[in-house]
Amino acid sequence: MINDTIQALTIAGTDSGGGAGVMADIKTMQERHVFSAAVVVAVTAQNTIGVADFMAMPEKLIDEQFKAVADDLKIRAAKTGMLADVPSVKAVVANLKKYDLGPLTVDPVMIAKGGARLLSEDAIQTVKQELVPLATILTPNLPEAAELTGMQIESSDDMLVAAQKLQDMGAKNVLVKGGHEADDNESSDFVLLENGDSFWMTSPRVDTNRTHGTGDTLSSCITSELAKGKSVEDAIRIGKEYVSATIEQGIQVGHGHGPLNHWA
């Protein structure tokens, strides 16, 4: 009885190296015991060393993937990741409005750790205006939060203000990921909930280069837990614990920024 399984959807770009994007999402959802479906928005040629090339899917194919999933499956939660360019962001937004896919986690992916731009500059405005207001949970890292708010984010106080701005832009709940702060021994994330409650989540910074796909893993773990019916706060806390565990342990894959291990 397939419709009794807990099903979640990733709407994102692929990673031929298996570490990030749709591949990380599927592995994470599987680990969280959730059936994963995927709408592929872009295909990248990449490995642990970097992104060599990518191409966004034609809008028609994006539409058809959404329709195929919505016609047959019973998606309980969805996430967006790499969305590439303005036409594909617009196609994704239109389909998110058309189909009920449950709570939506928006990971506003912009630039890969290796420096490759995964969202065109002109699409940032479209994400701000059209996608952020659809987010049940928005999960920017510090550079993404800065781009979306137009702020310089240099302190914990700035993170707080940025989260509030992002909520004012329409995201119901906001998780600002502090992992990109340079100077610290720990990584602190700030969460602002829909009801105005807020909290910090802190974990020791792990000295490793195996962090490729961290954001995807976090947002797809959160999505899996939302699909199971967990509260936003619980889903975020479980996501954070899961990512910390997968960063801490494991083996190296490839020659660059190794991916996380999803059998944590």
Ligand code: PLP
């Ligand atoms: N490739 C794809 C398709 C992604 O979705 C992402 C992140 O969201 C990345 C690459 C970047 O991964 P990272 O910055 O963790 O190396």
